Amino acid sequence: MMIDTPTPKTDQTLWEEMRARGVTRRDFIKFCTWMAAYMGLESSGVAQVARALEKNKRIPIIWLHFQECTCCSESFIRSSHPIVADILLDKVSLDYTETLQAAAGHQAEAIKEQTMKESYGEYILMVEGSVPMEEDGVYCCIGGKSAQQILEEAAAGAKAIVAWGNCACAGCVQSANPNPTGARSIKSLIKNKPIVNVQGCPPIAEVMAGTVVHLLAFGRIPQLDALGRPKAFYSRRVHDTCYRRPYYDAGLFVESFDDENAKRGYCLYKMGCRGPTTYNSCGIIRWNNGTSFPIQSGHGCIGCSEEGFWDQSPFYKRLAGFPGFGIETTADKIGVGLGVATAVGIAAHATMTNIRKRKTIGQQPGETETEAEQEESNA
């Protein structure tokens, strides 16, 4: 027998759903605590999250895939808290996701159509991947429709849109020069809906989970920065939250991979680290249940949560100075696209430490001594 497509039950709250699945009160509160912590809420926020999840109805979710590599879905299932996978992903509300759903072909499409119709104006649309706009969209078709058609249809009845990862937020690798397929971000195509850009290639699992919980708990999108990224996770530079920062301040750098300085864990700035121009939580939350993050494992940050980071390569060429000098500086204040690996210097920290450090670092590739000094005097 085939089970008929059930009518989505939106009369249960998330807590009722969890309870029905055998989640204890204690686990539930633990989950709320964990999520509130990730969302950067005060401890009073735990009760807020718990209350919201207890009383808010579940929200149906449609998860679309366009031009992507599925790393965002893969990252999402790495969430360290079991309730994320078990509840959010499997059971509560994920009505359509090509990566994991059992049904295929027209049966899969039927579920999506139904959610779009019956929960019009209520569902959250989640998008993984960019949309190719050249040649009328023939570069990405699903079920015979172009990505653009699918996106427009699904966005029409969405309450809000979550753009997962750099592809959906900014076009990522396929939009790097010369962008052969005309890959575009979701925010450049959909103008009349609230969009949360959860950046990264991929985003950190806990950041993804935190964003989902925020939507479920508060029924609205989180506070965003100028690029539409949730402030809770993207308001600090990797450089300012890096445990190797003291070495930077002291002018102690890795000069070549695997040299003595690398073995001591010195700063990777000279290896091209993009930490100073990258806003993300890698230094705080770290990756895969807090195991490590790129810098901790000896490689510079490549800036994967920033727009156009692929065209800021070569990755091993160090940044030519960068703006801002404190954890309080956000992308809002300094704008974007400053991580250009060229010899155009911008004032670094106006502190003695940095002037000393500037001497230690020496001039940029292609920079004359005079220019280096010039820059120093600007600092």
Added chain:
Amino acid sequence: MMSRIVVDPVTRIEGHLRIEAEVKDGIITDAWSAGTMVRGLEIILKGRDPRDAWAFAERVCGVCTTVHALASVRSVEDALGIEIPPNAELIRNLMFCAQYMQDHVVHFYHLHALDWVDVVSALKADPKATSEIARSLSSWPKSSPGYFSDLQKRLTTFVESGQLGIFANAYWGHPAYKLPPEVNLIGVAHYLEALEWQKEIVKVHTIFGGKNPHPNYLVGGVPCAVNIEEANAINAERLAMVGKLLADAATFVEQVYIPDLMAIAPNYLDWTNIGGGLENYLCYGDLPQNGFADVSGFKFPRGAILGRNLNEVHEVDPKDPTGVQEEVTNSWYEYKNGDTSGLHPWDGETKLKYSGPQPPYEHLDVDQKYSWLKTPRWKGHAVEVGPLSRMLVGYASGIDEYKEVVGAALKQLDAPATILFSTLGRTAARGLETRLIARWAKQFYDQLLANIRNGDSRTFTNEKWEPETWPKEARGVGASEAPRGALAHWLVIKDQVIENYQLVVPSTWNASPRDSKGQRSAYEASLVGTPVHDPEQPLEILRTIHSFDPCLACAVHLYDDKKNSLSEVSTSPAGV
């Protein structure tokens, strides 16, 4: 009674795949496989720093993350003649093994199991009998009647809620599901357990490469420095953690994955006669023990088998201009000298030319070009790549370990080796190689510790790091075995930047359209002859297609003709 089935999207895969099949009297008589998404990565790589290429290439796929990064750094090292230190090779091998264990387990439980395991039937299972079966299969501790009874209660509530999430609208109750309810319940239990477990093994990537998906690689070695005395490097604590992760993974493979495979297989022995498809198998080999130049030291041997003749293994050379070639007879591209001529990737060219129907469309015109995948051939042969090819080449090469694992499985099923040439054989081969990988990971780990103990902590060589040290022009090949099969990147460096970069990836071999001689590639060939009980419910199609573990983002080729003259070369994997 003839009918045409379309499955689009094929779900539980990576990427965008469309299958069209012709069914006559309940049997598939012909099939077409089409990749429907492209990104154009090779074009994007042109003109960039070869040392950066791994990061771009890695984004080809986030499921088999790492494999393209590995092929990429190898292609650059091959072009520039860089020999990496022994520890770097061991660390890459450990990351490779971790990837296989995660990828194969996730494939089996989350992408493939629901083709064999009926979730709804598990509601009828007797928890006590389930526990008895589980305990007869394995010593895995989560096997009490209480455990299965709790799970069943949760599952019942879940199904009764009518809100089935990812299990909605599937093919439950289809007569092709043959497992007893108790085995279905075990399958559901392990589906959930595997979802928890897979988050652990990838931490091996996080430790050595900083994150997963998409850990960091480095031309000339690996980026992580080893220093036993230092908190900020790969130290004793980090190494101990890797050891534990590998040991736990091996336990899961041995006590959960393999027993489940062996419990499910006997119920589906009819699938040992279905889905065999091509009779040729190819692999480049991987897991070097003595540098990548020494093919004889690979744990996965290199070679090809033709016509299912296991008495002869043919030599494969990715640099041979008459070996690997790609044509575009049925792909949305055009070649200067005719679309039917095969070109070796170093001499390839790609000009995009979409000629399919404008979306929205109901059907592709399969008499014309119908896919974004090019069609690769080896010496003119259509070949299958993947776990089955690796196990067959290892077995045919007479390597004891292969004979032992394959032999043990055949003995347990009381069946001849010919059952491997099938949908079920392919799925079993994936499990068997995971067993080998789990063992080898321990060997590589012990060797890494021994090296470090003996005072060798090198993980990188910088002798050719600076572009000034490079020749004016160089070309290389980086070959690997991705979980889904033979993978290679061909690259040409000119004046310190990438002149040409091309990938021929596993799913391009398997999922491509037919060639100029009408030879089908693996997916299409395997579907022919498959029984279909109900054209409305393409469960059987999913079984065979999923047995290959499709990964379509990798498989598409694309080159932008608008901004480039046709004299340029570039083959890209689809989606790449």
